[in-house]
């Protein structure tokens with residue numbers, strides 16, 4: 493285990509170099525790595541052996557990117573039981589794992605070997621942040637679903653502090669002001685709230701992720717926090733997929749370690765076409781290979797070269813999910829993630845949506861799974877009551893969930909046009 497940590501500087505130098513390789517060279521590297529993990533997945537996991545055999549394909553049939561379409565898609569549902577996806581002989585106790593946040597409406601767990609974890613969780617992120625001008629010694633505040641203390645290396649590398657978005661807004665504002673960071677990570681919905689408060693210290697570098705970042709929200713955050721926003725696109729199954737560099741020409745895919753396909757736009761030949769369904773292969777997770785994993789988001793792959801000179805391919809994600817804060821009758825703002833965390837472990841839901849129709853009324857619409865029981869609805873009501881005091885909670889079973897007119901799906905949606913309460917740190 494320590495060997496992996498000791499090799500981190502060399503691995504980091506390698507990925508730093510790779511981003512500047514010409515696009516064609518990165519594509520070649522990517523293809524070599526793809527073929528290697530494809531054979532590994534077939535030879536070492538029960539899941540892909542069976543899946544490829546059923547589809548009548550063998551990894552040796554996949555000779556060029558044009559053959560990718562023959563490989564079956566791996567869906568999020570396939571991860572409900574991740575064990576058949578684990579490579580033979582791996583010791584699950586020695587693996588790292590990540591469970592999806594509630595923002596997708598479905599819960600999955602992905603396992604990573606240590607090498608993949610260190611690369612995806614730290615080194616690729618560090619490369620992207622350095623590209624945006626973040627210095628390792630910058631004070632960095634992360635506002636996330638869990639204040640999961642700072643484990644080792646990230647804290648050392650970037651003087652990070654993690655704060656929970658489940659704390660009252662006033663507490664979060666106080667923490668932000670006291671810590672006075674030069675960089676900030678958070679969900680657009682949270683940072684938008686910060687931006688609307690008085691006496692907020694300026695934060696030069698702001699990193700957003702996990703939700704659709706609308707142009708208006710970006711502007712609000714940049715103005716309110718007096719800094720520049722760099723959006724990041726990723727998911728817990730694959731970690732960071734792509735990120736904005738200062739040239740803002742799109743999002744650079746970590747294409748040396750991920751193979752991203754956009755299904756419709758691949759056929760339609762790239763730029764100018766409608767966003768396609770995004771399908772991603774991890775080129776480094778040998779413990780739990782994910783081959784052509786469908787994210788549930790759409791996006792476009794761009795063929796242009798970025799002005800910054802990096803050879804990493806550009807894309808524009810179009811996230812299909814966004815969330816709202818709820819404002820309660822007493823003026824308290826409740827984070828959408830407090831609600832998704834409260835109910836995401838409850839069985840019986842294939843998908844759900846939480847909608848606030850009045851200050852004191854919330855409707856949960858759920859698409860039931862075959863094993864749904866009435867107890868599940870009762871559990872949803874009682875769990876949500878804890879985070880939404882004084883609110884009536886109605887739970888309805890539905891066949892499908894409605895998308896909004898623009899095709900987006902809002903997992904936590906408020907129909908009220910309320911602004912969060914002003915809470916300055918000195919109140």
Ligand SMILES: [Zn+2]
Pocket residue numbers: 737738739740741744798799800801802
């Ligand atoms: Zn760039």
